[in-house]
Amino acid sequence: MEADGSGPQGSRLLNTAEKLVYDKNILSRSEAGLGMKGSMAEPAVADGAEWSAVIVAAGRGTRMGTAESKQYLPLRGKPVLVHTLAIFERMREIRDVVLVTGVEDVERCRRLAAEHGLRKVAAVVPGGGERQHSVRLGLAAASSPWVMVHDGVRPLVTPESVRRCIAAAYRHGAAVLAVPVKDTIKKVDAAGIIESTPDRRSLWAIQTPQAFRRELLEACHGRAEGEGFIGTDDAMVVERYGHPVAVAEGDYTNIKITTPDDLPYAAFLLSGRGVGHARSGGPG
Numbered sequence: 109m110e111a112d113g114s115g116p117q118g119s120r121l122l123n124t125a126e127k128l129v130y131d132k133n134i135l136s137r138s139e140a141g142l143g144m145k146g147s148m149a150e151p152a153v154a155d156g157a158e159w160s161a162v163i164v165a166a167g168r169g170t171r172m173g174t175a176e177s178k179q180y181l182p183l184r185g186k187p188v189l190v191h192t193l194a195i196f197e198r199m200r201e202i203r204d205v206v207l208v209t210g211v212e213d214v215e216r217c218r219r220l221a222a223e224h225g226l227r228k229v230a231a232v233v234p235g236g237g238e239r240q241h242s243v244r245l246g247l248a249a250a251s252s253p254w255v256m257v258h259d260g261v262r263p264l265v266t267p268e269s270v271r272r273c274i275a276a277a278y279r280h281g282a283a284v285l286a287v288p289v290k291d292t293i294k295k296v297d298a299a300g301i302i303e304s305t306p307d308r309r310s311l312w313a314i315q316t317p318q319a320f321r322r323e324l325l326e327a328c329h330g331r332a333e334g335e336g337f338i339g340t341d342d343a344m345v346v347e348r349y350g351h352p353v354a355v356a357e358g359d360y361t362n363i364k365i366t367t368p369d370d371l372p373y374a375a376f377l378l379s380g381r382g383v384g385h386a387r388s389g390g391p392g
């Protein structure tokens with residue numbers, strides 16, 4: 109899979125030596141604070157782009173409590189989901205995007221992609237009842253040798269951190285973005301009494317994207333489906349079958365829009381990055 113070959117858009121796959129150079133460049137740029145910032149000057153699809161991004165957005169957002177699903181709520185003038193898709197659209201490493209939505213939202217999402225010039229959205233497919241089912245359905249439409257799964261409701265991930273995740277995936281075959289936990293975490297029993305305090309130095313809060321060799325992720329999802337196992341992220345599915353999954357350090361600002369208080373915080377963060385405008389549009 110790492111040998112040179114031609115992708116659907118004529119892209120050439122990276123060989124192992126090129127992956128190491130990718131790794132070195134990414135790390136030296138991050139260390140020097142020169143992150144690539146997802147510049148609009150980047151070509152839409154670079155020679156060597158070998159990643160499919162599966163963006164899962166088929167949830168109902170029950171904790172948000174709005175009639176409209178949270179991925180379509182306006183954030184600095186655009187639906188949350190459009191902000192998320194725009195990040196992957198600008199990244200040269202991404203060859204194509206598979207968007208997984210509610211069955212009733214497939215047409216609406218195709219329109220959104222067209223209206224917002226999201227040309228990498230190659231497929232919009234209906235999801236399933238659990239996040240894991242949605243990922244599996246999205247994977248079936250992905251064709252690149254490497255795949256990253258990202259929550260449609262994490263619109264604040266940065267290209268720099270996605271690249272750290274890519275670099276770790278090239279080294280280990282599987283990697284997730286994560287941040288060290290800042291609070292002391294307790295294990296509490298059903299009666300509300302603390303049972304234990306795990307050593308915080310080994311605890312990380314897991315985010316997306318989660319990046320894998322596509323064949324590895326497909327195989328693990330297939331086995332999990334056969335066993336009726338449901339995990340809360342894709343790393344759990346891969347860990348279960350004994351494959352190591354590396355952690356790449358992300359940013360605390362890569363929040364998942366989950367409850368109402370997350371929206372003003374996300375708007376504040378985006379305004380600090382100069383993204384969008386304060387006037388909110390209607391639901392997407």
Ligand SMILES: Nc1ccn([C@@H]2O[C@H](COP(=O)(O)OP(=O)(O)OP(=O)(O)O)[C@@H](O)[C@H]2O)c(=O)n1
Nearest residue numbers: 164165166167168169170171237238239242260
């Ligand atoms: N059956 C599902 C469930 C979730 N997701 C997606 O997985 C991501 C993370 O899930 P979460 O934040 O829990 O979203 P919801 O399931 O929509 O929220 P809630 O649990 O509050 O209902 C979201 O982008 C969501 O749309 C999905 O594609 N398919």
Ligand SMILES: C[C@](O)(CO)[C@H](O)COP(=O)(O)O
Nearest residue numbers: 239259314315316340341364
């Ligand atoms: C995948 C995830 O975003 C990692 O933090 C999270 O596990 C999704 O969980 P949820 O149960 O769908 O909120």
